[in-house]
Amino acid sequence: MERRTRVRFAPSPTGPLHMGGVRTALYNYLYAKQRGGDFIIRIEDTDSHRFVPGAEEYIIEALNWCGIIPDEGVDENGKVVETPSERHPHAPYRQSQRRGIYKQYADQLIASGNAYYAFDSSEELDAKRAECEAAGQTFIYNQLSRMSLRNSLTLPAEETERLLRETTDWTIRFKMPQDTVVKMDDLIRGHVEINTDTLDDKVLWKRADELPTYHLANIVDDHLMEITEVIRGEEWLPSLPLHYLLYKAFGWEETQPRFAHLPLLLKPVGNGKLSKRDGDKMGFPVFPLNWINSEGETYHGYREDGYFPEAFVNLLAMLGWNPGTEQEIFSMKELIDSFSIDKVSKSGAKFNPEKARWFNKEYLRMRSDEDLASAFLPVLESKGIKADPDYVKDVISFTKERATFVTDFWTIASYLFVSPKDFEAYGIKAGASVEPQAADNRRQPDPRAKVFDDTLTAPFLAKDVDKFWKPEIVELVLKVSEYVNAYDGEWSVQAVGAAVEDYIRTNEWPMGKVMNALRLALAGSASGLGIADIIARIGKGETASRIAFAASRLS
RNA sequence: GGUGGGUUCGUAUAACGGUUAGUACCCAGGAUUUUCAUUCCUGUAAUAGGAGUUCGAUUCUCCUACCCACUACCA
Numbered sequence: 001m002e003r004r005t006r007v008r009f010a011p012s013p014t015g016p017l018h019m020g021g022v023r024t025a026l027y028n029y030l031y032a033k034q035r036g037g038d039f040i041i042r043i044e045d046t047d048s049h050r051f052v053p054g055a056e057e058y059i060i061e062a063l064n065w066c067g068i069i070p071d072e073g074v075d076e077n078g079k080v081v082e083t084p085s086e087r088h089p090h091a092p093y094r095q096s097q098r099r100g101i102y103k104q105y106a107d108q109l110i111a112s113g114n115a116y117y118a119f120d121s122s123e124e125l126d127a128k129r130a131e132c133e134a135a136g137q138t139f140i141y142n143q144l145s146r147m148s149l150r151n152s153l154t155l156p157a158e159e160t161e162r163l164l165r166e167t168t169d170w171t172i173r174f175k176m177p178q179d180t181v182v183k184m185d186d187l188i189r190g191h192v193e194i195n196t197d198t199l200d201d202k203v204l205w206k207r208a209d210e211l212p213t214y215h216l217a218n219i220v221d222d223h224l225m226e227i228t229e230v231i232r233g234e235e236w237l238p239s240l241p242l243h244y245l246l247y248k249a250f251g252w253e254e255t256q257p258r259f260a261h262l263p264l265l266l267k268p269v270g271n272g273k274l275s276k277r278d279g280d281k282m283g284f285p286v287f288p289l290n291w292i293n294s295e296g297e298t299y300h301g302y303r304e305d306g307y308f309p310e311a312f313v314n315l316l317a318m319l320g321w322n323p324g325t326e327q328e329i330f331s332m333k334e335l336i337d338s339f340s341i342d343k344v345s346k347s348g349a350k351f352n353p354e355k356a357r358w359f360n361k362e363y364l365r366m367r368s369d370e371d372l373a374s375a376f377l378p379v380l381e382s383k384g385i386k387a388d389p390d391y392v393k394d395v396i397s398f399t400k401e402r403a404t405f406v407t408d409f410w411t412i413a414s415y416l417f418v419s420p421k422d423f424e425a426y427g428i429k430a431g432a433s434v435e436p437q438a439a440d441n442r443r444q445p446d447p448r449a450k451v452f453d454d455t456l457t458a459p460f461l462a463k464d465v466d467k468f469w470k471p472e473i474v475e476l477v478l479k480v481s482e483y484v485n486a487y488d489g490e491w492s493v494q495a496v497g498a499a500v501e502d503y504i505r506t507n508e509w510p511m512g513k514v515m516n517a518l519r520l521a522l523a524g525s526a527s528g529l530g531i532a533d534i535i536a537r538i539g540k541g542e543t544a545s546r547i548a549f550a551a552s553r554l555s
Numbered sequence: 556g557g558u559g560g561g562u563u564c565g566u567a568u569a570a571c572g573g574u575u576a577g578u579a580c581c582c583a584g585g586a587u588u589u590u591c592a593u594u595c596c597u598g599u600a601a602u603a604g605g606a607g608u609u610c611g612a613u614u615c616u617c618c619u620a621c622c623c624a625c626u627a628c629c630a
Contacts, residue, residue, distance in 0.1 A: 273623075402592050
């Protein structure tokens with residue numbers, strides 16, 4: 001029997017979705033789309049205590065930004081889906097709104113002898129755990145211990161009846177079979193076996209809030225929603241036997257989904273999985289979008305940090321999966337075409353922020369100058385600059401290869417928009433020396449850190465001034481300025497560049513020294529764009545005035 | 556502690572019993588350039604350790620080590 005492929009991404013709204021979660025969603029999406037199947041989003045909010053306002057909206061928006069569009073789910077064009085429709089036949093997709101349907105399944109398990117009522121309070125269990133721990137053991141609610149605890153297996157029927165009626169903090173637990181080997185298959189890991197004696201009697205349903213726990217809700221919903229493959233994080237592998245047993249207890253083996261457990265995303269240095277703090281410590285985002293927590297702290301997002309969604313998706317796709325070829329750049333469509341679950345690796349992948357930037361750089365280069373210009377205009381506006389779109393496009397066309405992010409154009413070419421005048425504001429005086437930068441580039445934080453200053457001008461670096469701004473060279477630079485001012489040939493980068501170069505060469509001046517000093521005066525730094533590129537764009541007057549200004553301030 | 560999963564250059568990975576163990580990022584050097592960047596070329600660098608199976612193991616089996624996850628009335 002061939003079933004239509006249906007997969008789901010089932011996050012819990014307990015906070016912002018981090019990049020590992022996005023990757024899980026992406027792999028599900030790719031898997032479904034390749035097979036012409038459905039990708040469903042279901043919100044697993046059965047833990048009322050851990051609910052975080054805004055988290056669900058964040059998840060939807062993040063996936064949307066990535067271009068991971070669900071076929072069915074909690075949201076339809078910003079409107080919450082509450083009732084079943086042709087497009088969303090299994091609505092609602094939020095488990096808290098499905099609470100009515102789970103109890104009957106728990107009851108079914110009780111009736112079939114696969115589950116039982118447990119009356120131990122959390123306090124009692126906590127005490128038991130503490131007790132065992134003190135004795136150097138671990139308390140497990142399982143086939144051994146359940147016979148000495150308060151539940152429907154040990155209590156007389158009348159007492160069970162009474163407690164069910166009169167108390168409200170009982171639970172329904174799964175009755176784990178004894179000494180049974182559960183044989184499981186994982187699409188990524190292959191065959192896995194485990195003996196049930198090492199497993200415990202998981203809580204399936206809680207009377208206190210009349211809600212199922214993850215395990216019950218998950219299996220019931222996957223069954224009801226006709227899910228064919230469950231692709232989720234490796235942290236779920238240990239509960240796979242329980243899930244297998246649950247399908248069996250319900251008699252749903254025929255339509256039980258196949259499982260794939262994805263490797264974890266690890267932090268770039270050291271050990272352990274990527275956590276929300278890592279990003280801010282190491283200068284890269286861990287989240288797709290910015291997130292402000294209840295304490296008002298902001299966590300960086302890829303979107304706000306200037307990543308293109310295509311680049312983000314691409315880099316996530318390559319973290320734990322590879323196509324078996326040497327292709328690294330993939331559009332979403334190409335990913336859909338070439339994705340295969342058996343090429344997903346088994347081991348955890350350390351995230352590499354440098355490679356992430358490289359991906360963005362590649363995508364920036366693929367963008368048209370028009371697109372980049374329209375993305376860069378708001379950046380200019382935020383600096384109080386109103387620029388001509390055509391001029392901006394022109395600037396981008398020859399600075400594109402130097403940029404990784406759109407905001408880089410400001411660092412690279414700010415002096416094509418404003419004059420580098422206010423160098424004293426940087427506390428740098430001519431002749432002052434600057435400490436050399438730390439040498440180990442491999443461990444350097446995000447080099448864009450200095451990009452986001454509020455200044456309108458580029459600083460004169462003292463080391464450049466020391467090196468290039470010598471009185472005898474300044475003389476020559478002033479001469480070049482006069483020459484440019486008097487130049488009346490064709491005004492193009494090529495022509496002006498050739499003319500200036502000829503002029504310096506004919507006079508037999510030191511080309512390097514004059515050019516660098518020139519750049520220092522025009523750009524505020526001895527390294528940067530070509531002299532001709534600058535002069536041709538800022539024009540004669542601005543060229544003359546920048547040189548005059550620099551000469552007056554730095555001599 | 557118990558159970559499960561994992562282990563190829565610094566990182567991501569390729570090689571599904573036979574290769575000089577490949578590629579990309581990073582790093583280093585060189586060429587080009589008025590500087591920086593780009594581009595191009597070159598280079599450094601890995602099969603965790605030990606047994607076994609085999610004519611031959613990165614690849615299969617076992618042991619050890621290390622890493623990770625799980626071990627909640629959380630997902």
